[in-house]
Amino acid sequence: MAKVTFKGNSITLLGNEVKVGDKAPNFTVLANDLSPVTLEDSKGTVRVISVVPSLDTGVCDQQTRRFNEEAANLEGVTILTVSVDLPFAQKRWCGAAGIERVQTLSDHRELSFGEAYGVAIKELRLLTRAVFVVDKNDQVTYVEYVPEATNHPNYEAAIDAAKSALVG
Template sequence: MKITFKGNPITLEGNILEVGDSAPDFLVSDNSLAPMGLKDTSGKRVFVSVPSIDTSVCDMEVRRFNEEATKMKDVSIYLISMDLPFAQTRWCGNAGIEAVKTVSDYKDRSFGQSYGTYIKELGLLTRAVFVIDENNKITHIEYCEEVTKEPDYDKVLQALNI
């Protein structure tokens, strides 16, 4: 898999996953700095990995997923980045983001390693989307080929059967 950042090749570290795999566990921090992992989530879930919530493309992506989340029942959307929980909370408050839950991988890089999204050269997470079903099976994955481009929202929604 070839992934680029502003046209330059990058190296992803961790486990590259495929549709049908069981969703691996991870350890991230929620906005109160409490640990959170796969076991703390349930139902249909979307894990959205982004480099930094405070950039223009990530801003558009989070706003779009927040908009879609307000229309969904029984689907949880988690945004994972290396941003500190304090910055995530501040940004979401300023942007009016309420339907997407932000969590941070800053401490252990556990999500990045478990889901193959850690960018070695930048110390950030790549842009990727994982749809997980009620049985913890991955039903959709998109590792965006260019980190500065948004994911295919229609395919994510289709994977959720919405």
């Protein structure tokens, strides 16, 4: 399993670590209107799955805004941000932040995504910071479990991986 800390403290990640080359695990999360969303719902597109502990924190806010900006230059790419924030809070945050190109999804109910992708933090019932790129055929082409959950991911590497998956 990936070794990750949260504010310098070791944490336990639940579920299975996902690796490049794996078939992307399916999951069920909730959209802002409480409708279920699965990986299958975006099949046929390249997916960037940005995972954050909570949209109401500085780094998570910046991460989601950055991917929202990048989405303007990534035709054919679906960008999903997954957290355990309640769908109502995600909707409010997106409205206040002007986020329109990223779909925020809530894993609060079952931790389906968190356990499928090995990002559920046992001690906090939050998701650790990570980024996954999944190609049109549901193959994982990029994985980053950010070693310190309060730090930023490597945005450039994730965007480059998404662009490569578009042509690959």
